[in-house]
Every structure is written in C-alpha cells, then in structure tokens.
Amino acid sequence: xxxxxxxxxxxxxxxxxxxxxxxxxxxxxxxxxxxxxxxxxxxxxxxxxxxxxxxxxxxxxxxxxxxxxxxxxxxxxxxxxxxxxxxxxxxxxxxxxxxxxxxxxxxxxxxxxxxxxxxxxxxxxxxxxxxxxx
Numbered sequence: 001x002x003x004x005x006x007x008x009x010x011x012x013x014x015x016x017x018x019x020x021x022x023x024x025x026x027x028x029x030x031x032x033x034x035x036x037x038x039x040x041x042x043x044x045x046x047x048x049x050x051x052x053x054x055x056x057x058x059x060x061x062x063x064x065x066x067x068x069x070x071x072x073x074x075x076x077x078x079x080x081x082x083x084x085x086x087x088x089x090x091x092x093x094x095x096x097x098x099x100x101x102x103x104x105x106x107x108x109x110x111x112x113x114x115x116x117x118x119x120x121x122x123x124x125x126x127x128x129x130x131x132x133x134x
C-alpha cells in the first residue's frame with residue numbers, strides 16, 4: 001500500500017483541502033453556525049471525491065458538481081469499490097447544503113450538523129483507505 005504522500009500532488013492537494021474544509025466545518029459547528037457547518041462539510045466530502053477522480057486522471061476541471069458526483073458513482077460506487085450507502089449520504093448532504101445555502105427559511109439543527117460531520121469524516125477516511133489500497 002503506497003502512503004498518501006506517494007500520490008500525485010494534485011490528489012494530495014485535494015485531500016488536504018478536504019481536511020481543511022472539515023476542520024472549518026467543525027469550528028463552525030462548535031460556534032453554533034450549523035448551516036455554514038453543513039456547507040463546509042459538503043465541500044470537504046466533495047474535495048475528497050475529487051481526489052479519487054484525479055487519482056484515476058478523470059478531468060474535473062470544467063464540470064459541475066452533478067457531473068463530478070456522477071463520475072465518482074460510475075468509477076467507484078457502481079463497481080463496488082466505494083460503499084453505496086456512504087455515497088447516498090453524500091448526495092443527501094449535497095441537498096442539505098443547497099437548502100442551507102439558498103433557502104432563506106431553512107434552519108439546520110445541531111443534531112443534523114453533527115451527523116453530517118460524522119458522515120463526511122467517514123467519506124474522507126474511506127476514500128483515503130480506498131486510494132491507499134489501490
């Protein structure tokens with residue numbers, strides 16, 4: 001198993017960005033900014049997914065989130081490499097992120113944000129483990 005430091009620099013940068021975004025989400029959570037926490041947590045998961053795609057040299061430079069998520073599903077979920085249950089959670093987190101960012105009347109609950117942080121941590125860790133075993 002190669003350590004993450006042996007991966008291409010772009011993959012390492014995406015994984016570092018994922019960790020940074022998750023740290024930001026945790027800070028927001030700890031200061032009761034649950035909607036912003038959900039948004040940052042989504043981006044943490046999104047950057048980890050981008051790392052997986054770049055590991056396979058999939059071009060993600062000009063594509064929207066829906067395309068990138070679809071590419072991840074095609075390359076990792078449908079083949080059984082990445083758990084479908086975790087990917088489904090990511091799709092739900094994307095929807096909650098959109099609600100928290102754009103719907104004026106949406107208020108995130110502490111329990112929702114806490115669960116999302118836990119799920120995104122699992123997504124990031126699973127992607128790292130998947131890449132290390134590749």
